[in-house]
Amino acid sequence: MSEPSGIIRDLRSRLDSKAALTLLVLLHSAVACLSLIKVATFQYYISFSAERVWIAVIVALGFSVVSLLFVVARFSFGYFAGFYFYTMILGFLWIDVFSYYSYPQLLAGISAALALVLFLLPVLFVRAPLRQLITLSNAGFEHLLTAILVISIGTIAVASTYNFRLVAIANIYDYRSALDFPGPVRYLIGWVSSTLLPFAFACYWLLGHRWRAGLVLILLLLFYPITLTKFAFFTPAWLIVLAVLSRLLEARTSAIASIFVPMLLGLILIVLTGASINSIPGKYFDLVNIRMMATASSALDIYNNFFSSHPLTWFCQISVLKPLTHCPYQAPLAVVMQEAYDLGNLNASLFATEGVASVGLYLAPLTALASGFILALGNRASAGLPARFVLMSSGVLPHVLLNVPLSVAMLTHGIAILFLLWYVMPRSLFEPKS
Template sequence: MIGPGNQLPLRESVLFQAEGYFDGIPYRFVDDVAIEAMVQGKIVRFNDFDGFLRCRPTPTRPRRTIALLVAHVIFCCISLYIVEQRYSYLGLLGNPDTRALLAAVINSLPLIGLMGIFLFGRFSFGYCLSFYFFTVLLGYCWIVPSSIYGYDGRLATLSIVVSAVVFSVPAVFWRPDRPKFPEISPAHFELWLKAILIVSAAVLLAGASYNFKLAKLSEIYRYRDQIEFPKLLGYAIGITTGAFLPFAFTCFAFLKRWGYVALTVVLMFAAFPVTLAKLNLLAPVWLAFLLLLSRRAGARDAIILSLLLPIMIGLLGFVFQRSGLASSDLIFGTINFRMIAVPSMAIDLYNDFFSRHLLTYFCQISLIKPFFSQCPYAEPLALVMAKSYDFGALNASLFATEGIASVGPVGAPLVALACGCIVALANGASAKLPSRFVLVSSGVVLPAFLNVPMTTMLLSNGAAILFLLWLLTPRSLPPWAGADLP
């Protein structure tokens, strides 16, 4: 039942035109501040949106969500076991025997307990990101017992589990008050979206003047290292591909402006020959997948399925390849290995490297580096790791870079806590937007966070600009109504 909170007297209602839904509860704004919500056939009025959030009933989590989480863990473990068998030839993974398999299961159990957060936490951007990180960190805990490296695996596992908890708790459960920030007028919102498309096209055209190469996927790594953009243009391209275009795609899709959706898709595809980044090539398909998935399953289950379904498809591709029904394991290699396992492997490699080398103490961050008289590493960490392990430019998430590389496994949980609080600020920025909208518009930055440091994501890959766009988005657009139906 709704608690007393700051609610006003109840009154019967025959017609209730909802402006949005939150956990299945229809609500509408009154006088631009107060909230009216339909609860058990009656209208309850709250002084503000935060009062509505505090006093709404706690929803019961359907059995489907529990089943999806359990299935996700099981299929992740199966996928990781096959990855260790299939890619042991790289010399970066151990080839586990039966005893190591049992150790991997036991080592993963503490992190599996983190699933409770995804059962009882409210959906938000932090919820999405925490679930994606949960998948990667689960992979790391799985591979530690069979790791070929000699660092202290127990300390590293403990550090990762604690880091996962202290990151996820504020990222999922803390939703700061939305800053007082002027919103774009609903009447002018489409003009802003069209302006975003114009700016995006101009940025990509400028980028094309420095690099435009229609390369095969198998050849992009040969050419990508040769791309050099001016610094400001590099930032602009990252913001365009990570924030502007995904945001415009989502808004136009919710507004049902399909012609502009198609134009946005064209610009997304045009970003690939400029950047030679696979994520830019796959972005339109991935965003459309999230849009359809969230419409069918609801935002909470959709974020689980967004990883579970690709993992299952990759496993099916592996079975087909082993049965002779497919000529290669491209699907398994792209999804299960590159997308899911490699971010976990990166944490293993960073733990090994920085157990034997000097820590950075954040000197790898470009904004902080000038304050250091001397940094142990003149090159970006990705290149340092590439030279040490011969595995390409090995970017990694905040747990490996801002955490392990900067302060080591002992100090890493404090960094994770700080990063979780930063993500919570994004929850506040998007608190009054539909869950499905938040999920789809963040569809490009979510997987990027698994392979890119937090500071790079915020400054270079457009995450901070996306948070700002959420703040500017009007909360009373008619298409928002019904967008959060579970």
């Protein structure tokens, strides 16, 4: 990895200071709440009332103290994922004040806030490295990267026989419901697009193999006509953004800026232009401020409403457990939510699924704590690797975690595989060659 110039190093150190990070996280909290006020004008299921705004402000100010944990903690995978979860829970606490859904809102807010704090304690501060019983040589690791490319190309070739359709983003929903991949192909798509190729991109980019990194981006883009998801379409651009951000800023600042800057830009565009949701500024606001963040927060609002009057799952929604126990829901929870609220398939994060849906409000903080320890394994597996590499190689996973249960993220999207790759990597890989 080439070293940044003196000017860039000085800028990075200044922006990574405690004072700068404190200002940044507090500004981010304010932008997240202001964004939700604007979101409420476009999304009927998110409410806003000027009469109750003072309550929401007090709640947000009190909860923003939690963001100071990101000032004192060092960067890790848990730091990256944790900051996205902080934003999501802050958004839920804001929505909770105005929600027109019926559930015990005070209890739900307390439960969510406590769940996040308990989740953050392990993901931010459990960092002790795992003892490497297996370590690949540098040459062996190069062969592993080649194998990842071969597996990825094979997956794309096989998956494209089931679907390969070039359509505009606006029209993907006309065809996506008809997609049907066999189980093994579906798993390979998740592993390759969410974990293996972003991991390979980070390796090639930081090792200076720009052509191979470009090939990885092309392979990632090929998943768009296969899966017809916005996630696949924007992943290559997102990885480039992270590469640029992490070149200019330290890892902690990059993680925060990766969500703060896009949300701020969306808010500025929609306020200054007064554009409709179908305009170019409106579509950007819809993609970033609504779908990337507000939808994840509102999902927790909706799950609280549904499970306040329906049976809990006690984890029976996990596919391997469903045959072993009586489950009140035969369809996946996303489909259950779609049938109940007509908002499309509504997947949700671990706070909604392994938390509210599985064990209810009183026990949800404990499942969040357990989830924090699970994700903290990523901190331990990646200990000793450059922070910039950890950020880039896990670049899409915070978005995955916001929108699917932890069990799905670990298995279907391959987070467990990424932990294993970090664990076996040679720590000397990115050292300057003499």
